[in-house]
Amino acid sequence: MTPAALRIRRRPDAAVDGHWPDAVPPLLRRVYAARGAAGIEAARPRLASLMPPDGLGGLDAATGLLERAIREQRHIVVVGDFDCDGATACAVGVRGLRMLGAARVSHAVPNRMVHGYGLSPALVDELAALRPDVLVTVDHGIACHAGVAAARARGWQVLVTDHHLPGERLPPADAIVNPNLPGDGFPSKMLAGVGVIFYVLLALRRRMHSDDRPDREDRETAIHGSASREKRSERRPDLTSLLDLVAVGTIADLVPLDANNRALAAAGLRRLRAGYGCAGLRALIEVCGRDPARLTAADIGYAIGPRLNAAGRLEDMALGIECLLTDDIARARELAATLDGINAQRRAVQRSMTDDAEAALSRARLPEDATALAPCLFDPQWHPGVVGLVASKIKERLHRPVVAFAPAEPGASLLRGSARSIPGFHVRDALAAVAARHPGLVERFGGHAMAAGLSLELSNLPVFEQAWQAHAARMLDDGLLQSELLSDGELRPQEFDRFHAEALRDGGPWGQGFPEPLFDGRFDVLDWRTVGERHLRLTLRRPEGREPLAAIHFGGWSGDAPSPSVHLAYRLAPDDYRGGQAIQLVIEHLAPA
Incomplete structure (x- = not known):
């Protein structure tokens, strides 16, 4: 199987406009401008700029249904999905409804091997033992016509919260909230499933606490200072405590990080870095070997998310949801260790299946x-x-x-x-x-x-x-x-240092639609060696430079030695393994110069 040819294309130069604090270096300003951000407010949107729920269709019916269920102490069952977005959305739904006064809240999740995807008739049959009054689907439901109809036939109310694209007809639910419904006026169409249920909770809180301060003021002070948080909690629940889960689900689901999603993800990352995450996420960060104070979107995408996803792929996502719902740190660590083990099995299965696929394509x-x-x-x-x-x-x-x-x-x-x-x-x-x-x-x-x-x-x-x-x-x-990589151009000689590497790392969250900075340039190869079975460790030097540069190319070993002179597409990153002021180039593509 021959890999696709790849070219490196540089992003066009963009004018660096708007207001920039002195703490934002010119390199980061250039990167932000190339992604269409004019000024620090656009580059790093805060919760104060979060779009209000008003434009999201279906909220009146959804919040009315939930308010009545809470007031009448009806049994609400949040039905999750078997991926990271669905698991975090389920945890947000359960935790948020309890914070808003729901006394009877349970959760369920389909087993991939037993029930198939989403709210199926088979899952509805199993849920009958819980005797629910209301089902709330998160991250699915828009395509679950038969399951919704089966639940309604049992006399249950159904609220569908989803972000997937709808088909020609909608399921027969009592209420549907989905920013991608035809005619929906909500500007941020890229919400993940966890973002949709978070918005439903924001609207429900406003409905139930209409005499409190407006949401915009709440957003402005949401994560700044414990004193303001304590004062606010006397009036209404602080739903920003759920943003760690919102960030993980949003980033792991690979939805485009438009300004609204970046505001949600950045706020959640700040909570996690400050040690305010839920017990389950703190335990997963530990088992991944990550430093919470330096946690990035890439850590969520490549370490935390896969461990949660592994439960839904090979076992039962109920394990992952339990990890996100427990407040017992010892239990959370036990569950995180189990998820880590399942993820190791998933990697082995994936490697074997991918090898099979490549062999079949080659033949x-x-x-x-x-x-x-x-x-x-x-x-x-x-x-x-x-x-x-x-x-x-x-x-x-x-x-x-x-x-x-x-x-x-x-x-x-x-x-x-x-x-x-x-x-x-x-x-x-x-x-x-x-x-x-x-x-x-x-x-x-x-x-x-x-x-x-x-x-x-x-x-x-x-x-x-x-x-x-x-x-x-x-x-x-x-x-x-034609496959291509978009480059932010060449780094200047003075930008190959720890200060700029940390500025790039912390300048995100980076992700779909707001990609992590990538640079390219020509380098001389001074030394190289293989690491493990598939990786390359290189020592490089810029043609005009004197200092050697460490580099790593994950999966870069092809069986042939690299050329003495190479053209690289790479990311500049702190080298925390060596510590101090060490940096390294993380190579995305290598070709002879």
């Missing part, structure tokens, strides 16, 4: 083969909880849309599929187009532009593969298939 796909445009992968031995990661890895390697399937359970004829895409190819719309051309082929599907899930019968897989690849052939062109 069966030729570069000129039309099927190479959009690989469709299946193995009867694969695990359904890991196919999304396999699709993502192959997508990154080939820069092609990829869909991977596994049996819903061992030996089953029903397949679970996960699709991952590239910019310019809307994968959820692609699945919708396939389903429209072949009615009955796809049992169910849903998702976003870059990621989606689906299910279909094994007997329908050949027809689906042909339809999927035909749609890809119609939609993809050479421009979309």
Whole structure:
């Protein structure tokens, strides 16, 4: 399997406008300007600039339903999902409703292997033992027509909170809150599922405490000073205590970090760095070996999020949700250690499945083969909880849309599929187009532009593969298939130091839509060695410089020695392993100069 060719393209120069405090170095100002931020307020939005809930559709019905349930002490069951966004959203829903006075709140989450995705009829049957009065779905529900109908048939009320794109018709819920509903006026369409339920709680608090200070004032003082926090808590619950969970779910779900999401994520990161996170997140930070005072969005995306996700992929996300709900630090550490172990198993399964996929593509796909445009992968031995990661890895390697399937359970004829895409190819719309051309082929599907899930019968897989690849052939062109990295240009000689490395690290949160700074340039290779099986450790020098620079290229060992002179795309980072003033270049791409 030949990796996709990659080019490095530099971002165009952008004027550095607006107000910038002296503490923000010129390098960071250039980076912010290249991402469209004019001034510190746009680059680092605070909670004071958070969009108010007013424009979010469905809130009147949703908050009215929840207020009555709380007043009448009805049993509310928050139904989560089996990924990090769904788990954090469930924890936010449970904790927030209890803070707002709900006396009877429980939670549930589908088991991937038993119930399938979301609020299914099978899950509704199991929930009957809890005798709920109200179900609140978080991070799912917009595509769960049968499950919502089954719950309503039992006399339960259903509130759907979701952020996934809706289909042609909506489920028969009592209330729906989703910023992506047709005609919804809420400006921030990129909220994660955890962000949606947080907004529902903000609106519910305002409804229940309408005589208190307006939300804007509350947002302005939300995380500044314990005295103001204590005074505020005398009047109404401080929902900003949930922002650590909101940040983790938002970052881990890879939603674009628009200004609103950056405000939420940054506030949550500040809480975690200050040691105010919930017991479960503090325990996960410990088990990951991260320093909470230096925690970054990358730590959440690459360490905390995968450990929570692993529970839903291989075991039961109930473990992850329990970790996020417990206030007992000893229990939290015990659960975090279990999640860490499950994540190690997930890595091994993922590595084996990815190797299988790469071997299959090497055997069966030729570069000129039309099927190479959009690989469709299946193995009867694969695990359904890991196919999304396999699709993502192959997508990154080939820069092609990829869909991977596994049996819903061992030996089953029903397949679970996960699709991952590239910019310019809307994968959820692609699945919708396939389903429209072949009615009955796809049992169910849903998702976003870059990621989606689906299910279909094994007997329908050949027809689906042909339809999927035909749609890809119609939609993809050479421009979309060219992989590229966007660079912020070359660093100046005086910027290769610890001060600038820390400024870049702490200047985020960085993520989708607001990417972490990446630089490029030519370097001489003074020395190199392999680390582990797949990594490269290099000692470099700038052609015009004298001081050597340490560099690491994760997964960079190809079996051949690097050229004496190389062109790199890299990130500048503090080297906390060596400590002191040490820095290192974290290489994203290496090619002969």
